[in-house]
Amino acid sequence: MKKSRRGIIKFAALGAGLLLTPQGRPLLRSAKAEGRRKIVFASAEPLTGNWDPTTHTILAQLNIEAQIFGQLVRCPMRSDNPLEIVYELATAQKITDTYTIEYTLRRDVKFHNGAEFTAGDVKATMEYASQQDKPGAFWYPGPVEVEVVDRYTARVHTNKGNFPASMMTFAAAAWPMLSAADVNDPATLRTRPNGTGPLKFVEQKGNDTILARNPDWTSGSLAFDEFVFSHIPDGTTRVLAVLSGEVDIIERLEPEQYATLSKDNRVKLTRTVANENKYMHFRCNKPPLDNVLLRKAIAYAIDRDQVAQVVGAAATPSNCYLNPAKFGYIDIPEYPRFDAAKCQELLKQAGFPKGNGLPEIEYLVSEGFYPKNKEYAEIIVAMLQEQGIPAKLTVMEVAAWLERIFQKKSTVPYADIVDVGWSTGTPEPNFILKAQFLSSKALFNGINDPEIDAIIELESKEPDIDKRREIIQTRTLPTIAEKMPSFSLFTSVLIHATRANLEGVYFYPSGAMDLSKAHYT
Amino acid sequence: MVFLLGFLARRLLQGAAIIGLVSFAVFALLRVIPGDPVRLMLGPMTPDYVVEQTARQLGLRDPLLLQYLRYMKGVMKGELGRSFTKAPSGEAVGGNLDLNRGERAKVFDLIAGTLPLTFQLAGLALVFAIIIAVPLGLLGGLHADRWPDSLALYVASVFVSVPNFWLGIMLALIFTAQLGWIPSIGYNGFVYTVLPALVIAVEIAPIVIRSLTVSVAATMQQPFVEIALLRGLSRRQVIISHVLRNSAVPVLNLFGVQLGTLLGGVLIVEYIFSYPGLGFLTVQSVLQRDFPTIQAIAMVTTSVFVLINLLVDLISAYVDRRLDY
Numbered sequence: 001m002k003k004s005r006r007g008i009i010k011f012a013a014l015g016a017g018l019l020l021t022p023q024g025r026p027l028l029r030s031a032k033a034e035g036r037r038k039i040v041f042a043s044a045e046p047l048t049g050n051w052d053p054t055t056h057t058i059l060a061q062l063n064i065e066a067q068i069f070g071q072l073v074r075c076p077m078r079s080d081n082p083l084e085i086v087y088e089l090a091t092a093q094k095i096t097d098t099y100t101i102e103y104t105l106r107r108d109v110k111f112h113n114g115a116e117f118t119a120g121d122v123k124a125t126m127e128y129a130s131q132q133d134k135p136g137a138f139w140y141p142g143p144v145e146v147e148v149v150d151r152y153t154a155r156v157h158t159n160k161g162n163f164p165a166s167m168m169t170f171a172a173a174a175w176p177m178l179s180a181a182d183v184n185d186p187a188t189l190r191t192r193p194n195g196t197g198p199l200k201f202v203e204q205k206g207n208d209t210i211l212a213r214n215p216d217w218t219s220g221s222l223a224f225d226e227f228v229f230s231h232i233p234d235g236t237t238r239v240l241a242v243l244s245g246e247v248d249i250i251e252r253l254e255p256e257q258y259a260t261l262s263k264d265n266r267v268k269l270t271r272t273v274a275n276e277n278k279y280m281h282f283r284c285n286k287p288p289l290d291n292v293l294l295r296k297a298i299a300y301a302i303d304r305d306q307v308a309q310v311v312g313a314a315a316t317p318s319n320c321y322l323n324p325a326k327f328g329y330i331d332i333p334e335y336p337r338f339d340a341a342k343c344q345e346l347l348k349q350a351g352f353p354k355g356n357g358l359p360e361i362e363y364l365v366s367e368g369f370y371p372k373n374k375e376y377a378e379i380i381v382a383m384l385q386e387q388g389i390p391a392k393l394t395v396m397e398v399a400a401w402l403e404r405i406f407q408k409k410s411t412v413p414y415a416d417i418v419d420v421g422w423s424t425g426t427p428e429p430n431f432i433l434k435a436q437f438l439s440s441k442a443l444f445n446g447i448n449d450p451e452i453d454a455i456i457e458l459e460s461k462e463p464d465i466d467k468r469r470e471i472i473q474t475r476t477l478p479t480i481a482e483k484m485p486s487f488s489l490f491t492s493v494l495i496h497a498t499r500a501n502l503e504g505v506y507f508y509p510s511g512a513m514d515l516s517k518a519h520y521t
Numbered sequence: 522m523v524f525l526l527g528f529l530a531r532r533l534l535q536g537a538a539i540i541g542l543v544s545f546a547v548f549a550l551l552r553v554i555p556g557d558p559v560r561l562m563l564g565p566m567t568p569d570y571v572v573e574q575t576a577r578q579l580g581l582r583d584p585l586l587l588q589y590l591r592y593m594k595g596v597m598k599g600e601l602g603r604s605f606t607k608a609p610s611g612e613a614v615g616g617n618l619d620l621n622r623g624e625r626a627k628v629f630d631l632i633a634g635t636l637p638l639t640f641q642l643a644g645l646a647l648v649f650a651i652i653i654a655v656p657l658g659l660l661g662g663l664h665a666d667r668w669p670d671s672l673a674l675y676v677a678s679v680f681v682s683v684p685n686f687w688l689g690i691m692l693a694l695i696f697t698a699q700l701g702w703i704p705s706i707g708y709n710g711f712v713y714t715v716l717p718a719l720v721i722a723v724e725i726a727p728i729v730i731r732s733l734t735v736s737v738a739a740t741m742q743q744p745f746v747e748i749a750l751l752r753g754l755s756r757r758q759v760i761i762s763h764v765l766r767n768s769a770v771p772v773l774n775l776f777g778v779q780l781g782t783l784l785g786g787v788l789i790v791e792y793i794f795s796y797p798g799l800g801f802l803t804v805q806s807v808l809q810r811d812f813p814t815i816q817a818i819a820m821v822t823t824s825v826f827v828l829i830n831l832l833v834d835l836i837s838a839y840v841d842r843r844l845d846y
């Protein structure tokens with residue numbers, strides 16, 4: 001082409017046109033997040049529960065519900081005061097007899113649709129949510145009946161569920177309060193959430209769920225207008241998103257990402273000791289691990305310090321089936337530590353000297369959800385093989401693993417050992433003890449031990465909180481350790497990253513967030 | 522015209538058979554592989570009997586053939602079913618007590634909502650690939666055994682060696698996270714398509730470069746090229762009017778084959794960039810075991826593949842009149 005003024009002008013015009021979108025905005029622009037009045041959270045999991053909190057137990061859904069729905073009480077489970085109770089919709093709770101607890105409610109609290117929150121809503125919520133055929137009934141120790149004493153006083157009776165009212169002290173921190181009108185209209189309840197929380201539901205757009213500040217929130221005033229819950233499944237993408245400013249908070253960082261980002265002044269990192277322990281659940285209802293001596297031999301073959309090193313920043317050592325934020329937590333005396341000689345002695349007593357005669361033991365883990373669990377499982381398998389135990393590792397994608405880990409009455413359980421983390425949002429220990437060690441539940445290990453059953457029932461029915469703690473610490477936990485239906489490897493640590501100029505976000509050990517004091521500097 | 526209609530009818534029948542086979546294979550495999558969609562909907566703490574109850578309500582415990590026939594009956598009526606997990610807005614909704622399945626998103630709507638974004642991504646990727654590959658391939662073919670040929674070879678080798686997921690992360694790290702020039706995570710405007718499209722373009726360009734280089738070089742050896750030059754046509758005229766057209770047919774056929782690479786690349790790239798297209802929907806659906814959505818996506822992508830290859834054949838026949846049906 002000949003060089004001419006016309007040619008140069010044409011070229012320049014073409015270049016400028018290429019840089020503009022049809023709307024006249026520059027094509028290349030800063031990738032920063034919009035404004036300072038919006039907080040965007042990138043979640044590793046999608047929301048897969050519907051808006052009726054009783055119909056699911058999905059962690060991500062629970063986390064967003066914590067922003068929308070109010071609760072009678074909350075338990076921040078801070079490391080310096082793990083059993084602290086913060087009153088929210090209730091101003092006081094009082095155990096009036098073994099099977100009754102009375103709540104005094106805060107006045108002038110409104111749902112997002114303008115209706116006032118009263119004792120009638122507490123009655124409707126609890127009686128609805130505690131029905132045992134509901135997925136969300138997991139959070140209730142049993143069905144309850146609620147008496148409306150007056151507009152702002154509700155008395156909850158637990159004798160129908162045969163559990164003492166004292167168990168509600170901490171369990172209530174897992175119960176979102178619904179409107180009675182919504183409970184009576186399940187179709188509406190499922191399609192949009194209506195709570196009393198600081199944020200109210202606006203809409204869902206594709207993979208984003210948008211919440212707006214509730215101007216009528218009685219517990220304070222948020223320093224931002226909008227909260228967006230965005231699903232970004234890939235961990236690296238989440239990190240890139242927070243570095244670029246596209247999102248403000250991310251969760252589930254890998255340990256090596258923690259190490260890298262701790263040098264980056266664009267983000268702040270938070271480590272929170274989680275409400276979750278990682279367990280090896282032995283299939284106690286299937287040979288060869290129906291043999292308690294073999295189970296204990298396996299426990300003594302594992303160096304938990306090495307395992308925790310592999311997990312790095314995402315783990316903290318633990319010698320208990322409960323995590324430190326749980327009521328009754330204690331370092332269990334004589335909890336197995338690595339001891340090769342002890343392992344060999346137990347193998348011999350079990351009838352498998354040096355592992356001879358043992359069939360292959362399959363250890364099932366997932367990949368893509370918990371940090372580093374494939375890596376530490378590989379080390380554990382090597383440790384077992386070193387002791388002569390013929391272990392084999394099976395790694396599955398999360399959905400496949402989730403289907404295989406549960407005990408089912410009609411089939412032989414899959415694998416011999418399964419790796420599972422268990423996180424519950426309150427200090428109430430029975431969400432772990434009953435779910436995992438009571439023979440009528442025993443979700444993963446299938447243990448059926450009358451002694452364990454008896455000691456869990458004993459502590460469950462103890463109305464005195466100090467006596468209950470003593471039973472858990474001196475009898476329940478040591479008994480479980482002695483029977484070894486499962487082996488707790490470590491307590492998980494949640495790692496979050498936030499933009500450096502975002503302050504005041506508190507992360508609960510369950511992964512939920514308290515945004516009441518969140519603000520940009 | 523009769524031959525054309527006959528050709529179309531044959532190819533469409535073959536396509537229908539392929540779609541039928543793929544739909545049954547995907548349908549059956551989903552129900553055989555581990556992963557219970559109901560458990561994923563309800564969560565890990567739900568009692569087993571509640572999971573079974575919900576599964577029966579959804580018809581997931583019926584015999585496989587019955588489930589398939591029920592599904593295909595709906596497909597014949599134009600109903601691709603409703604998602605197990607997504608609400609009409611596109612976000613997920615699960616749980617049980619959802620006796621009114623009408624609350625769940627129609628799979629057709631989910632696909633229709635995400636397909637345009639994927640077409641946009643694929644289209645821009647093709648444009649980038651053509652911008653990269655055609656000049657390089659042409660130069661390489663016109664100057665065979667000289668440095669442009671070597672350059673085309675080296676560039677193609679580098680591009681084919683670079684893993685697309687690594688390239689995507691690097692581009693996002695440099696241009697989005699560090700420099701802040703081009704946003705790329707999620708979607709909030711056309712500009713979010715640029716980096717993902719570039720990654721896919723790098724993936725599909727190498728084979729176009731090599732094939733065009735070889736094709737152009739081979740065509741330049743043809744006697745008619747020498748004769749055309751001897752007849753007095755300029756080199757430029759010969760290349761544009763004769764060489765390109767004759768070289769195009771193998772490359773056009775390649776685009777049909779490259780569609781498979783394109784669709785596969787879109788899946789990974791959309792996941793890395795959280796780009797809300799059909800690929801991202803596919804990954805989400807697989808992870809959540811959203812059976813109706815996975816089945817429908819399999820049928821849609823098979824149909825697209827069949828139709829694109831049919832189109833490529835038709836265009837090739839138009840370009841090169843020596844080809845017939």
